[in-house]
Amino acid sequence: MNSFNIPPNVAVSDTGFVFLPTTGETFTLNEIGKEIFKQLQQGKGYDEIVDSILSFYDIDKNSFERDFNDFVMQLKNYSLVVEL
């Protein structure tokens, strides 16, 4: 699977508050969104992320793949991720 690049200067707080300094925009992530986003920041790819989410949360692989792709699309929409 692809890996993703999050702009280096994006700040995420523990409450899920996201600040994009280049544009001044702010966002809120829900808990799983925050979890995934932090892992993306650490440079993890889909395979690593799916393993960690599936081990902690009650969800099957197919459903998660679908939600993950939708989430990445949302992030792209806000210029919070660049797909490599």
Next chain:
Amino acid sequence: MDTKKRYERPVITKHYSGFMNKIGTSSFSKPKKDIDGVAVTDLVEKFGSPLFVISEKKIRQNQRNAVRIFKTRYPKVQFAWSYKTNYLNAVCSVFHQENSWAEVVSEFEYDKARKLGIKGENIIFNGPDKSRNALLKAIKEKAKIHIDHFDELYEIIELCDTEKLKAKVAIRINMDVGVYPKWDRFGFNYENGESWQAIKRIITNKDLELIGLHTHIGTYMMSTEAYRLAASKLAGLARSIKEQFDIVLEYIDLGGGFASHNTLLGQYLPAEEVIPSIEQFADAISSGLFELNFKNDELPLLILETGRALIDDAGFLISSVLANKRLSDGKKALIIDAGVNILFTGFWYKHKITPAQDCGLHTEESAIFGPLCMNIDVVRESITLPLLKKGDKLIIEYVGAYDMTQWMQFITLRPNVVMIMEDGSVELIRKSETLDYISEMELLPLKLSLK
């Protein structure tokens, strides 16, 4: 395994000034997991989805409440159930058990009421379309015919003459009560004297007996003052009839039209904030009737044809999420299995839509589309809901009025309708349609047959 955390789809929400209104960590709306104590999951398992659910208890409460409110303000009150609002037999029968008459606007509805055992004299026959055959039947069965136009009046006169019959009639009157749009297409106009002319024409005919006056000033009325005006104008007419012809009318019928708690599209504030209560409508009507100035034993019966306000909140539509979609502009869309084919009122209401299962705290703005392969099938342009996944259930509330009569068999079949009875049992009151049922009325010319 069972120690795993509850999963919720990952989402990110952008903050827009003026649209940042996530209320801390409290959930946006509490899920509605049951209707009258019956679990939504059980209902769907047994009767499928989508599913219309009607609460017997709520209907009876609404009707008893309305009767009590009006009877404490005016001594003689009779409700007549407006068939077109919801004419499922079970629904009509609950109203009839609560002593409501039938108010019908077509021969089909008239026959339906008769078949349910309603006597002709307890049927109010309204509407612009009454066939000769229907009129004849109604006259013979002593129904209360509300004449809509002069052509109908002359037809009744002629019918009574040739068939040697006597008819009990009232007239429908339209008037200016400061409400827009004016409903001047039904009945005889008050201001231009047409109604007085009709009244005189009836009184001078030996076969006709004028027993009442009727008006119905509009639908989804939010002004009580309009009802006070309407009641006082009818009362004034009734007084003139008594003074000039010494006829004491049996009744005054103020029709229906009270707004329900559904919010209209384009209405900024929610309906529950702006619409008057039944008490306020009743206050307005009873104060309008003071104009009568009759002795107590001569007071006419007040008839009300309230429909929407008595049934809307007794109806629920359970629907399932078919798919989650993201539109080209990044906006979220939800596809559910109930479309405008069965939710006709979606064209003018912002229905209250509530998830039927526990959901996370996060919410998302999304559009709701129905299942039809038609661009018009939009249940809601935009609504804030918790994150839902395929198979989740939603309850669309306040769908008791008009949805189960104006629905259409289009693209797909109409679903089951159940009634939750007062004792908590669930009765199927209309079976979901089948291909055979729909095809039954069709005829295929032999030469077109492929078999």
Next chain:
Amino acid sequence: MNIAVTGLNATDNPGPGIPVIRSIKAHPDFNGNIIGLIYDSLEPGIYMEEMANKCYLIPYPSSGLDMLLERISAIHEKEKIDLIIPTLDSELYGFAKIKDRLSELGIKTFLPTIQQLNIRAKDNLFDFCTSHEIKVPKNILLTSSNDIYKIPKDFKYPVVVKGIFYDAYIANNFDEIKTAFHKMSAKWGYPIIVQEFIKGNEFNVVALGDGTGETIGAVPMKKLYITDKGKGWAGITIDDPNLLNLSKKIISKTKWKSGMELEYIKSEETNEYYLLEINPRFPAWVYLAPNAGQNLPYALVQLAMGETIKPFEQYDVGTIFVRAAWDLITNLKAFEKIAIQGEI
């Protein structure tokens, strides 16, 4: 005493919350906390020093009353609210409808009744005025786009096209009416009011009625500077017994309960006052009143708490307010708190 106030949106179309808070706090007898109830994390009042001790997000009135009540009860558990003063037009129906339920929680209000709100609704004002011989511009109510064609021929241009709650446009011809109508119906829904334009000067009165017909106080003001959005940016208290008597008559006929703003126009032709609007809450310039000698917001607090108070009899003529734009500085932490937790 803990008083919750809404309308902290001290923006270029300001809500009256901040001036109401300033007035209450300016009274020497006031000893208590102010709780700001907000709809958006960028309402400037949140970030003003010494205004609200605490701020909480509450749901928009359009999202339903049960939710609003639920949220207020949750805040009440923490803050023990004694009194809520809603200050925005769009909230008042909602608060008027839940006032009994608030009172069961021990929260007082001092609000106009639904009937009073209905009288002042732009579509009923005309009938109210004509039946009490108060001058009012001719108007017509439009409830659909077809109704545009029903505007009577005797309406002289220009006309004012108004929404039921907010916004007004001046239209100089039929096409401009259509444009304004569509803009407004898309935003606020129906009905839309088209009203004759009376040429003359605008005058405003801030007042407080006690609910029995008595006027507790009234201060008239002439706008000195009006922004391109039609908002008064500076104003001066004036002395005109006719204007005061007319305002007292309106309060007496409506038995007005709560703060209010009366908007008039004085016709250049006849020198008579025409009533344009009754706003069912204090205006954003209400802070002028305590400074002219009538602390009407604090008097409302006293009335709400059940105290009997003597009506104000005078005020200083020539007191001026000048509104200022003033940048507040805050940081991301404060913003994050309000955006994520809904309170600060």
